[in-house]
Amino acid sequence: MGGLLGVLLVWRVASALFGGGEPGLPSGGGTPASPTPTDDGGNGVPASTVEVAEDFPLPAIGTRLEFKILGLGDDPKRCEAVGLLVGDDQRTAYHHLCGDAEAGTDVYFFLVRIVNHSDAAQPIALASFEMTADGGDTLPALDVETANATREHYFPERIELGPDSRIKKFVAFDGSPPFTPARLTYVDGTQALVIHLRGTWIGA
Numbered sequence: 001m002g003g004l005l006g007v008l009l010v011w012r013v014a015s016a017l018f019g020g021g022e023p024g025l026p027s028g029g030g031t032p033a034s035p036t037p038t039d040d041g042g043n044g045v046p047a048s049t050v051e052v053a054e055d056f057p058l059p060a061i062g063t064r065l066e067f068k069i070l071g072l073g074d075d076p077k078r079c080e081a082v083g084l085l086v087g088d089d090q091r092t093a094y095h096h097l098c099g100d101a102e103a104g105t106d107v108y109f110f111l112v113r114i115v116n117h118s119d120a121a122q123p124i125a126l127a128s129f130e131m132t133a134d135g136g137d138t139l140p141a142l143d144v145e146t147a148n149a150t151r152e153h154y155f156p157e158r159i160e161l162g163p164d165s166r167i168k169k170f171v172a173f174d175g176s177p178p179f180t181p182a183r184l185t186y187v188d189g190t191q192a193l194v195i196h197l198r199g200t201w202i203g204a
Contacts, residue, residue, distance in 0.1 A: 049187065053194040056084060057091050059113075060186075060193040064122055066115040067186045067193035069093065070168065079109070086199040093197060096175050106175035107142065110184060112155070115166040125158045128187045129171050133179035142172040180204060 054060045059068035071091040074081045079098035083090050095109045108131075116122050129141040144154045155169045171184075180201065186193045 049190055049192045051192045051194055053183075053196060055086070055196045055198050056093060057086075058195075060195055061117075062188055062191040062193050064116065064118040064191075065186070065188045065193060066113075066117060067188075067195065068113045068115075069184060069195050069197075070111040070113055072111055080203060082204050083202040084197060084199040085202055090202060094181070104176055106178065108173045108175045108181065110171050110173070111168065112171050112184075112186075113166060113168040114161065114186065116161045116163060119163045121160045121162050122188070123158060124155070124161050124167060126155050126171075127157075129155070130185045130187070131173045131181060132183045132185065134182040135179070137179065139173050139179075142174060144172060 052060045052062045056069050057071055059066050061067075071093070072081065072095055074083060074090075074092045076095055076098075079095035081092045082094050082096065083092040093110070096106050098107065098109070112129075114124060126141050126143060131139040131141070133139070141155070143157065153170055155167075155171055159167070161167055173181075181197045183197060184195045
């Protein structure tokens with residue numbers, strides 16, 4: 001764990017570091033996906049949860065929340081960028097190998113936006129994020145509150161998101177040993193908002 005904290009300590013999030021911002025959506029993006037019940041609870045998501053899924057870089061739009069992985073800059077100064085080629089469109093999905101990481105340690109950084117489309121405040125919890133690797137293993141989000149990192153850039157353990165409000169912050173996952181991300185899930189009550197990471201990986 002000390003190695004991971006070291007990565008978080010030396011890695012400082014800034015717009016100049018990542019370059020670029022949120023990419024525009026392809027035509028047809030931003031429409032609600034058809035929810036389907038999940039088949040089991042093997043991935044840490046309750047079996048009764050209804051899944052609303054989309055493919056990166058589109059958002060998954062649930063009853064209350066909209067969940068989206070934002071594209072990052074493809075030439076960061078202190079990290080390595082990993083992108084997905086979807087058709088003819090290449091987007092950077094995450095950064096890793098940032099700063100002076102100890103040998104054998106790595107952290108994957110995803111920039112995520114959540115929008116509250118409801119008329120009431122909704123709790124946003126770090127524990128509700130889950131990464132699934134292509135082999136089926138699941139990983140919880142790292143709690144960077146335990147490190148003296150640039151905390152305001154990361155999702156906190158819990159926050160209330162007001163009606164018609166949005167939050168855009170980083171979610172970090174333990175990348176040691178390395179894995180290939182397959183899907184990022186945010187569980188909102190009985191809905192699992194899922195972004196599939198499908199395509200050809202560039203820079204992985």
